[in-house]
Amino acid sequence: MPPNSIKTEKIRSKFTVKGKKFLTPHFIRVAFEIDDQQEELLTYVKSGSNNKLFIPAKSLISSDEKRIKADWEFITRTYTNRKIDLENRELLIDFVAHGDNGPASAWALTAVPGETLEVGMKQSSRPLVPDADFYLFIGDATALPVICAIVEELPSYVTAKVLLEVYGKEDEMILCSAADVSVHWLHNAEPEKGSILADTARNIDLPGGILKKYIYAAAEYSTIKAIKDYFKTELNWDPYGLYTCSYWKSGQSEEEGKP
Known part of the structure; x- marks a missing residue:
């Protein structure tokens, strides 16, 4: 994709958890590994852009039965690509930790290295904010x-x-x-x-x-x-x-x- 293009292209890939840490009592940072193919896909994805997390519903039934149906394959949540670090091959996503009453929070609290999560996002050169003083x-x-x-x-x-x-x-x-x-x-x-x-x-x-x-x-x-x-x-x-x-x-x- 040309660097000056503002055309967006959707991508979707399964990322492997590299590690996680609590930044504060209510914020968890999960680091995902970026492989060779993902590195190419993420070349034109901006840090700070939105993503879609596809959280396996079956892993959350026990903690959130009222809101999650057993026949759903994924629970989708919109999050932020906190940082795309191609040099260190890491995708960082920060989660608000508010217990297991939300699918994304519940997943982040129990996530361990080696676990995978499917993430969708868009390739784009559009700036997150326009120029201003x-x-x-x-x-x-x-x-x-x-x-x-x-x-x-x-x-x-x-x-x-x-x-x-x-x-x-x-x-x-x-x-x-x-x-x-x-x-x-x-x-x-x-x-x-x-x-x-x-x-x-x-x-x-x-x-x-x-x-x-x-x-x-x-x-x-x-x-x-x-x-x-x-x-x-x-x-x-x-x-x-x-x-x-x-x-x-x-x-x-x-x-x-x-x-």
């Missing part, structure tokens, strides 16, 4: 991997503010970047009961002037709706300078459909 990133725990991946790639001449909500102080991480980045952490031990991200975003000081500004927000459905309404309706924000994505909806699984 200032970025505002807003996200809950589910958005931490993608926001970390994007911030790592920002150039030194831009400024960014990051607003992140995690379970507690012990889940805070260091965000590495060449850019001028300031991070504000919020703590929420029960995210399924609501978030203060939207209210906090209202009090973020945004730069004025003619700077090109871009806002990237990803979190629970109702939180994203409130953020989107605020910037689009109240601030009349340029729609081309705003990206919002609801990664989950409280009380609803991915099988029940996205809002």
Whole structure:
């Protein structure tokens, strides 16, 4: 595929677990081996891009019988390619560890080296965010991997503010970047009961002037709706300078459909 192409091509491959570790009490990083064929497939897949995890349903029946039917072959979940490291031949995927009440969390908690997991993704040269002078990133725990991946790639001449909500102080991480980045952490031990991200975003000081500004927000459905309404309706924000994505909806699984 030509490097300048924005055409996307879907790929799907079975990856072998190389190792895993707890980054914090609520984040597990699983490292997958990249073989020769996968190395070629991943050449035009970006760190921070979405993937699809195909989790074997039969391995999860006992822990989640109410939500998983025995005749399903796979439970599909959307995650982030936290890092594609072709030099060290590793695909890193970070999981929010919230017990066995979710298929991906349950799988990550019990995953061992040598185990395999099928992963689907897209080849693309499309940038994750457009060029800007200032970025505002807003996200809950589910958005931490993608926001970390994007911030790592920002150039030194831009400024960014990051607003992140995690379970507690012990889940805070260091965000590495060449850019001028300031991070504000919020703590929420029960995210399924609501978030203060939207209210906090209202009090973020945004730069004025003619700077090109871009806002990237990803979190629970109702939180994203409130953020989107605020910037689009109240601030009349340029729609081309705003990206919002609801990664989950409280009380609803991915099988029940996205809002």
